[in-house]
Amino acid sequence: MRTLLSLALMLGLVVPACGQTAGSSPDPRFSKVREMITGQVMGGVVPSIVVAVAENGEIIWQEGFGLSDVENRVPATPHTMYRLGSISKTIAATGLMILVEEGKVDLDEPALEYLPKDVGLRAFEAKVEDVTVRHLLNNRSGMPAYAESFFEDDPGGPRPFDETVRRYGIVTYPPGQSFIYCNLGYQLIGRIVAHVSGMSYDEFIEERVLAPLGMTESQVYKGSPLRHHYAFCYTQDLKKIPQYLDGYPGAGGNYSSAHDLIRFAMFHLGDNLPDQEAILSDRSINSMQEKYPPSNRRYGLGWSLDGDEGGFRSVYHGGEGPGVDNMMRLFPEEDIAAVVLCNAECEELYNIQKAIFEAMIPELVEPEPVDTIAAEQESEGPGEMYGTWRGHIVAYDRELEVQLEVDSLGAKVMVADQPQDDMEVWMLTPSFLLGMFDARIPTPDNERYPYRNRLAVVREGDRLYGAVITVSQRVDRAGENELPSRVELRRSNKE
Secondary structure, three states, X not given: OHHHHHHHHHHOOOOOOOOOOOOOOOOHHHHHHHXXXXXXXXXOOOOEEEEEEEEOOEEEEEXXXXXXXXXXXXXOOOOOEEEOHHHHXXXXXXXXXXXHHOOOOOOOOXXXXXXXXXXXXXXXXXXXXXXXXXXXHOOOOXXXXXXXXXXXXXXXXXXXXXXXXXXXXXXXOOOOOOOOOOHXXXXXXXXXXXXXXXXXXXXXXXXXXXXXXXXXXXXXXXXXXXXOOEOOEEOOXXXXXXXXXXXXOOXXXXXXXXXXXXXXXXXXXXXXXXXXXXXXXXXXXXXXXXXXXXXXXXXXXXXXXXXXXXXXXXXEEEEEEOOEEEEEEEEHHHOEEEEEEEOOOOOOHHXXXXXXXXXXXXXXXXXXXXXXXXHHHHHOOOXXXXXXXXXXXXXXXXXXXXXXXXXXXXXXXXXXXXXXXXXXXXXXEXXXXXXXXXXXXXXXXXXXXXXXXXXXXXXXXXXEEXXXXXXXXXXXXXXXXXXXXXXXXXXXXXX
């Protein structure tokens, strides 16, 4: 399959300059990047890559490489809409901040204040009222990871969102304690936007964000036909992936062209274009990019904050999913931004975007400082975790006994009456254990696809608490579901 489609790509319109602005020549600073991209596309590694770059309030480069539709040999251009994946979170946060500026939402009030009463979050390590809107926005709500895609050829389709919250809206860690990337948190942000505004989420985003910013090649996908030419998504062997929906928009689901998205990025740099409205004040834009509270250095209000390099401050958001691999990154003080969109998994995505910024900021090639704090944490002995722990996994429809044994050789798990299972330990410190195991947690949702389980527990004295995430692979769709359950264990003996 890959050989035939690679040939189709090479016979198609894949040479550089596809989609280049008429009458312009490529910026010589980006010759290395263009070679990298051409190698990925001409080699049949990915169907297409589209880039757009802005500097000092102007779009200085936008270009498409490869095919947005391999089967029909349709070229990709900067005006082709791509599925954005989690870059949609930055758009959702922008919409929410409009309501904050209007005084309709307070970031530090309980999220429940702005949700319908029948949205049933459950808290195990706090009160539900302790989860604020800000916690949802900066991925510090205490909810574990969640991800789920519903393809158009799957039977049934998405369940009602309130039911998804009932099953997987669980607070398993203290809110505000740490960063845990959680799609469900942003789906709740989308629900807040809809409930507070009195509009559907897609109507609000399109009327209050996309239209005022002149993003005419962008849309919130809700299952109806897209109104503009878009790129199909593909697996790594270049098999077309059917359209799909998330449980609720907010965390994903947006489509946008590279041309539109770089304009969105420029707005967040403060470079309002003549045809754009100032939908947010500079103060709100800056607050979205702040490390607040100061201990939070991972994720702001819709922006990842851990991308600083060589003394240069950077904010960004990636977007991944079935047939999706994207990056939008800004260097605010340098007034530059870049967007890279791809309609398949692209292992070179990081290097491509890095090469763009190295061409504009040569100092970025300096080596990054060593994280001494992380190194010290890794050097601590994990002996406090050694022993036998017993407790329960609480899934949405059942409770299962579980036993965990940890020693210097690793860890073993036994769920209910199943055989003991060796755990693949990823991290073990005196206060934290992360690993994978294969025992069954046989809920109907879990049993749809082959899966493994990721255990993430925190130690508090002689108690372990946290979540076990069932991770199911959709190899034929290049996708992955993550479905969380609560877990709590007590030490049964000390060593």
